[in-house]
Amino acid sequence: xxxxxxxxxxxxxxxxxxxxxxxxxxxxxxxxxxxxxxxxxxxxxxxxxxxxxxxxxxxxxxxxxxxxxxxxxxxxxxxxxxxxxxxxxxxxxxxxxxxxxxxxxxxxxxxxxxxxxxxxxxxxxxxxxxxxxxxxxxxxxxxxxxxxxxxxxxxxxxxxxxxxxxxxxxxxxxxxxxxxxxxxxxxxxxxxxxxxxxxxxxxxxxxxxxxxxxxxxxxxxxxxxxxxxxxxxxxxxxxxxxxxxxxxxxxxxxxxxxxxxxxxxxxxxxxxxxxxxxxxxxxxxxxxxxxxxx
Numbered sequence: 001x002x003x004x005x006x007x008x009x010x011x012x013x014x015x016x017x018x019x020x021x022x023x024x025x026x027x028x029x030x031x032x033x034x035x036x037x038x039x040x041x042x043x044x045x046x047x048x049x050x051x052x053x054x055x056x057x058x059x060x061x062x063x064x065x066x067x068x069x070x071x072x073x074x075x076x077x078x079x080x081x082x083x084x085x086x087x088x089x090x091x092x093x094x095x096x097x098x099x100x101x102x103x104x105x106x107x108x109x110x111x112x113x114x115x116x117x118x119x120x121x122x123x124x125x126x127x128x129x130x131x132x133x134x135x136x137x138x139x140x141x142x143x144x145x146x147x148x149x150x151x152x153x154x155x156x157x158x159x160x161x162x163x164x165x166x167x168x169x170x171x172x173x174x175x176x177x178x179x180x181x182x183x184x185x186x187x188x189x190x191x192x193x194x195x196x197x198x199x200x201x202x203x204x205x206x207x208x209x210x211x212x213x214x215x216x217x218x219x220x221x222x223x224x225x226x227x228x229x230x231x232x233x234x235x236x237x238x239x240x241x242x243x244x245x246x247x248x249x250x251x252x253x254x255x256x257x258x259x260x261x262x263x264x265x266x267x268x269x270x271x272x273x274x275x276x277x278x279x280x281x282x283x284x285x286x287x288x289x290x291x292x293x294x
Contacts (some may be wrong), residue, residue: 002137004154025063053082098125152285167199179215204233
């Protein structure tokens, strides 16, 4: 399985890359990690472990033997590592602006994405890695045999493609999973009032037409964005306003109770942000589904 949790995703600890490292190692421990993805890349994985003052061998041994959920893993990190919030924030900022410059890495990502080096000059590492993951997930998991049972959508609402619209990649993934009967039962696709619906409205797309295009064609993400550019209206100010609302929204009391119940954690006001709580809910469901299938 392709590890869809992005490098920029963070849990309560605030350590970017840590959730992706956790997920890759759980997939590895259950023989589900796509062979093209090492559980320790030697780059971002090694650096985040070192940043937290952890020993790589000890950390991976814990993940492989205990297979903890994400919050239990963060508790273990707090107990065995060193938490330096300013250093973690610098790390996050560095990841946001990282570029690929090594020719072999450009060749790898461009090849997997389908970019023509004679036409494309993109070097943004976050974007290239996202597009690579999404392209390979569609080919190997969605249309291949990487997923055999319903699974939660592990793209974050905060993930964006070249168009820059939050939620759009997640809407693409959820709708395609549903069309293949592979979307976890607790996730609606494009429910009334949902972020899916609001994203589609922001881009001035017809909802029924959009869902039909995704369900009937199962496009790559970039093919979907091309369709959006043709069928919708790209208003940079509207997209920016939507993104800001999404990134800063807090869940209503009923939703807070629901997600905290799923996490088996008290709703004590510590976690209220929609993006963070949706991450934790996604990762909890993914952990359960992975171990149930093991």
